[in-house]
Amino acid sequence: MTFHEVYGGEPDGVWAAPGRVNLIGEHTDYNDGFVLPLALPHTTRVHAARRDDGVLRLHSADSGAQTGDGVVRLRVDELEPAGAAGWAAYPAGVVWALRTAGLPVGGADLHFESTVPTGAGLSSSAALEVSTALALNDLHGLGQDPAGLARLCQRAENDFVGVPCGIMDQMASACCTEGHALFLDARELTWRQVPFDLAAEGLKLLVMDTRVKHELGEGEYAKRRAGCEEGARQLGVPALRDVPYERLDEELTRIATPEVRGLVRHIVSENRRVEDVIRLLDAGDTRGIGTVLTDGHASVRDDFRISCDELDLVVETANAAGALGARMTGGGFGGSAIVLVEDALTDKVTEAVDAAFDAAGYRRPRVFPALPGRGAHAE
Structure with a gap:
């Protein structure tokens, strides 16, 4: 289904974030260590439209069997950790993390489609989070840089979804550049692009x-x-x-x-x-x-x-x-x-x-x- 078929209108734009593969540095990020991931060409794309009424609507073209119209409906001012289930917890958690950081997210209509394999250890969850964060950052004029969005996405996964991941996946999805691997110091959050x-x-x-x-x-x-x-x-x-x-x-x-x-x-x-x-x-x-x-x-x-x-x-x-x-x-x-x-x-x-x-x-x-x-x- 398309955004128009789901919501009856057109999106304000389309944003994409990639999955990643880690060249070396496994489980070192949450130990304040070093990692060397690279972004894959496989991405999660979100077609998004701004809302200012506090309503968050989520739909995935890849979530399999769905009941009704498949749209998850939430209110941004009622989001709490563990307050959404399944795949929708990840974008909902991003909205929660942005708002708890004091950023004015009023709501959005979001339609996701992805080519990142799920369950393959290639960070499909980070791609979902980062694409959501970037779309909301642009739609609501939040002014966050990629590293700042990555940190908020990690908070969403840690504190809202309940997965104690490190920062590597979100930083790779947000900050990698084509033709390079990302040498990241997970403590200092400094990095350089390695050809x-x-x-x-x-x-x-x-x-x-x-x-x-x-x-x-x-x-x-x-x-x-x-x-x-x-x-x-x-x-x-x-x-x-x-x-x-x-x-x-x-x-x-x-x-x-x-x-x-x-x-x-x-x-x-x-x-x-x-x-x-x-x-x-x-x-x-x-x-x-x-x-x-x-x-x-x-x-x-x-x-x-x-x-x-x-x-x-x-x-x-x-x-x-x-x-x-x-x-x-x-x-x-x-x-x-x-x-x-x-x-x-x-x-x-x-x-x-x-x-x-x-x-x-x-x-x-x-x-x-x-x-x-x-x-x-x-x-």
């Missing part, structure tokens, strides 16, 4: 969406975050970002439990891996990052314990077939892996993974290249 033109070097970064999401993952994200906070408490630091990599082995002897010890080891070593990838990219050695990606997968598999059989199979098979490196990306327990591969070996690696999934009785993954796209924008 990432794989095609010029005869390389591809493949996203392999396993199309599985294991129920074990429900609630495990929050447990990992709480475990990281416990590790920082035991070490007497504000966040695990403050643990020096050079003293990691010594510091680990102070951690009481093996589970927390593994979380600490992953976060501290993962921050170092982000810095290693940046050094390699700055030196023009893009191929050299492959081994760092694979090391990162071993860390999320063994220390952070968020991988799964399907993701491990992608990584093992792709590397055995000649990939330069591979790792899972996103929150874990399913979703996607990324594979760095010579362009000439793309078909060989993809066919090897397909064959391995066939042999294991899994549905073949959905494969597409990660082409660094632009951040949120008006169309």
Whole structure:
């Protein structure tokens, strides 16, 4: 359905925000660390019209079976955390976050359509939030910059939806630029755009969406975050970002439990891996990052314990077939892996993974290249 078919009028404009894939830096953002995401060409688009009567109407072309006209109707002055269900909680939470920040959002009619795969660990929720925030920012003249909108979107997801995510997804969706990865310091909220033109070097970064999401993952994200906070408490630091990599082995002897010890080891070593990838990219050695990606997968598999059989199979098979490196990306327990591969070996690696999934009785993954796209924008 179109905006006109849903609401009977025309939108004031169309805004888009991308999903993201994280090159390296998994679960480091809520530990005040470093991340290196890039925006995908897949976007959530919102057709939006301003309202000044305090009414918020939401409709998604992608929400599947719907009752009635499928429109969610809310009042902006009655929004409270957990006051909206399902996909609508994300845009409603953005409106709530904007208003609690003292910004004059009067209401809107919003119609969403998206090409960002859901459940693939590619930040479909952040794309939904950031597209909403940018549309409302322009419609109501709020004057917020992209980083400010990203922070408010994170608050919406943390405090309204109830997901304790870090800032990476929203910052990537809001601030990435085409042809670049975003090197972000999640504590200082400083960043720089790192050129990432794989095609010029005869390389591809493949996203392999396993199309599985294991129920074990429900609630495990929050447990990992709480475990990281416990590790920082035991070490007497504000966040695990403050643990020096050079003293990691010594510091680990102070951690009481093996589970927390593994979380600490992953976060501290993962921050170092982000810095290693940046050094390699700055030196023009893009191929050299492959081994760092694979090391990162071993860390999320063994220390952070968020991988799964399907993701491990992608990584093992792709590397055995000649990939330069591979790792899972996103929150874990399913979703996607990324594979760095010579362009000439793309078909060989993809066919090897397909064959391995066939042999294991899994549905073949959905494969597409990660082409660094632009951040949120008006169309």
